[in-house]
Amino acid sequence: MTSSTRVMFPRMPRGPRQDRRYLERPRQQGLVQQAVTEAFRKLDPRLAIANPVMFVVWCGTVLCLALTLDPRLLDAQAGARERGFNALISLTLLATLLFANFAEALAEGRGKAQADALRRTQARTQARRQMADGSIELVDSSALRKGDVVLVQGGDVIPADGEVIAGVASVDESAITGESAPVLKEAGSDVAGSVTGGTRILSDQLTLRISADPGKGFIDRMIALVEGAERSKTPNEIALTVLLAVLTQVFLIAVATLPPVADVLGQAPSVVTLVALLVALIPTTIGGLLSAIGIAGMDRVAQFNVIATSGRAVEACGDINTLVLDKTGTITLGNRLAEEFMPVGGHTTAELAEVALAASCFDQTPEGRSIVRLAEKLGAALPFTPEQATGIEFSARTRMSGSDTPDGIEFRKGAVDAIKGFVRSRGGTVPDELDACFEQVSRLGGTPLAVCRGHEVFGVIYLKDIIKPGIRERFDQLRRMGIRTVMLTGDNPITAGVIAREAGVDDFIAEATPEDKIAVIQQEQKLGKLVAMTGDGSNDAPALAQANVGVAMNSGTQAAKEAANMVDLDSDPTKLIDIVTIGKQLLITRGALTTFSIANDIAKYFAILPALFAGVGLEALNVMRLASPQSAILSAMVFNALIIPALVPLALKGVKFRPMSADQLLRRNLLIYGAGGVVAPFIGIKVIDLAIGALRLI
C-alpha cells in the first residue's frame, strides 16, 4: 500500500478521539462493589498462589491469625497482651491482602465491563447460507463455519466475519467502531473487502465467504482479550516476577535465620514480629499492584479503540525504537487533490485536461476523482464512451493506471518514471520540459503525475499533499523519546524529501514497493531495534507479521488483521504514535512503582529493626522516635497496607508520560519515586505511630 496514486485509508475518523470511544465506561460505583467482593474471593489460596509476594503475605496472615486465636501455640508464656498485638498485626496483614486483591479486581472489572459492552453486539441471527447447488437455506449464525457462503441484504445483521466475494453495499460498523458514518464494502477491494460479524448492512446485497468459525471471530477474540481470559504474563512481567520472588526468597531466608542470631544476643523476637519484619521487607507494594498495572495497560489501549492480541504487544510498544510509517494517511491527509495541469511538448492545458480525464475516468480513488473534477471544471470531455473502454487499475509494479479504448488508444497517468518508460516502450520520445515540471512539483512537496496518450506525453498533474496538522510536533516528541521515524512512500525522492523535511521524519524511502517495507523492518531488527508499523492491505500482511508491533486497520483485509498484533477500530494510522506512548507509559509505571516499593524498605528497617533488637543497643536506629517497639512494628505494617490503595489510581491511570530520553526519564523517576519512596514512609510511619499513640491502640 505504498502507491503514489492510491489512498490507503479512505475512511478517516471524524470528530475528537474521545468522542469516538466505542467501549462504554462502566459505572465506577458498580465496579468498586464488584471489586470488593472479588477481593475477598481472591483470598482463596488456590488463587493467591499465583502471586508469590502476596502468597507469602497470605501465609504470614494465616500464621498470625492462628497465633491470635491461641498465642500460646509458640510461646507458653504468652497472654492477652500478645493476643491483642497479634490481632492488630493479623488485621493489618489481612487488609494488605485485600487491598492488593482489590487493585487487581478493579482492573479486571473494567476489562469485564468492556467485554460485556462488546458481547451486546453479538446477537445471534439467522443467516442465508448458499449451498453447493446454489440453493439457499436459513440457518442460525452459530451454525456457520469457515468457508460457508452467505447472502446478506439491506437491514440484515452480518452473521459472522467474512470476505466480500460479490456485491457492493454500505455497512453500519458503529457497533464496533462507534463511527456512525456507513462504510462502503465491495468485492475485490483490498481495504473494503472484509466485514465483521455483528455489524449491519444498510442497503443493497453482499455475498460473503465466512472467514471464522463460531467463537473465533473478531469480536470473540476482542472479548477474550479485554476480559483477560487469554492474558498471559508478558516478558517484562515474568522478569519482574522472578526479581520479586528472588527478593522474597532472600528476605524469607534472612528472617528465618534471625531467631538463632537474636538468641545469641539474648533476645527472643516473637514469631508475629518476625512475620511483620518479613512482610515489611518483601516488595508488597509492587507485588500487590503488578497485575493491576498490566491489566490497566491493556485497558488504556482498548480505550483508544485499539484491540491488542496480547499484553506482550502493548508492552513491546514501550520498547519500540523505530516507527515505519506510510506517508499517505499517516503523515499527510489521505486525500491528495489535483491542483493544476502543467502541459508539456507544445500541448495546451485543455488537451492535457482531456487526456487526464480519459486516463482517470475509471479511477475511483479520491485523487482520481479530483482529477476528473478539475478536468471537467476546465471544460474537458471524454473522448470515448466509457462502456466501450477498459479501465487499467493501478498496481505497485506498474505505478500507473488509465484506460484502453477499443480502437487501441492507451491513456495512462502515473509516476513520471513509469510514464517515461511506457512512452519509450511505445516508440515515443519524452520532452525535456517534463523533467522541469516534475522537479517544480516535487520541490513544492506535491506529487507529479505524468499523463500520456500512447507514445505521446501531454504533461504533468500537480497533486497537492497536505501534511497533517501537529504531526511535526508528534515526531519531535518521538525523537525526544529516542524513537526514529522512517517514512515510506511511493513518491519520487524529491517529493518524498520535501514532505519528510516538512513533517520532520528522521528518514524516508521513496518509490517504495511493498517488499521495501519488510526490507526496512528486517534491516532495523538486524541492528537490534524493535519496529512498529501500520498496514491495512493483504500486501502489508508479511510486514505486519515481521514487525515487532504491527497495527492493522479495522477497515483492512482479514489477512492484515490476522498478521498484526493490534487492530485499530478507528482505522487511524496516526494512532500508532499514541499506542507507543501507552506502551512506554505501561513500562514507566511498572518501573516507577517497583522503584518506589523497593525504596520504601529503608524506612521500614529503621522502624522494625530497632524494635526487634531494642535491648542490644540498636535504639539509636530509632531515628523516627517511634513510641514503642510494638507501635513501631504496627505503624510499619499499617503504612505497608495503606500505600497499596493509595497507589491504585496511579497503577490504573499510569504515570504521566513526558516525552524525553530514557536517561532523563530514569533520572526523573529515580528522583520522584526513588527519593519519594525513601522519604514518604518516614513521614507516613511517624504519623501512623502518633495516631496509634493517640488512639491508645497499644
Add this chain to the structure above:
Amino acid sequence: MLRVRYVRFWLPLLLVAGTLLIAPLFRSSQPPLQSHTLALLLCGTTALAAYLFAVIAQPEKF
C-alpha cells in the same frame, strides 16, 4: 491415581511427616504443643522457600 500427582495431596502429608520427624528435636526446650507448632512452622517455611524457588525456576507457570 491422578490425584497423587497433585502438590495439594502430597504437601499436607509432607508437612505432617516433617512435623512429626522434627518435633522431638525441640522437645528438650519446649512443651509438646510448642515443639510441634515450631516444627510445623519450620516445615511450612521450607515449603514456602521451595515454592519461591519453583516460581524463580518457572515464573510463567505462576
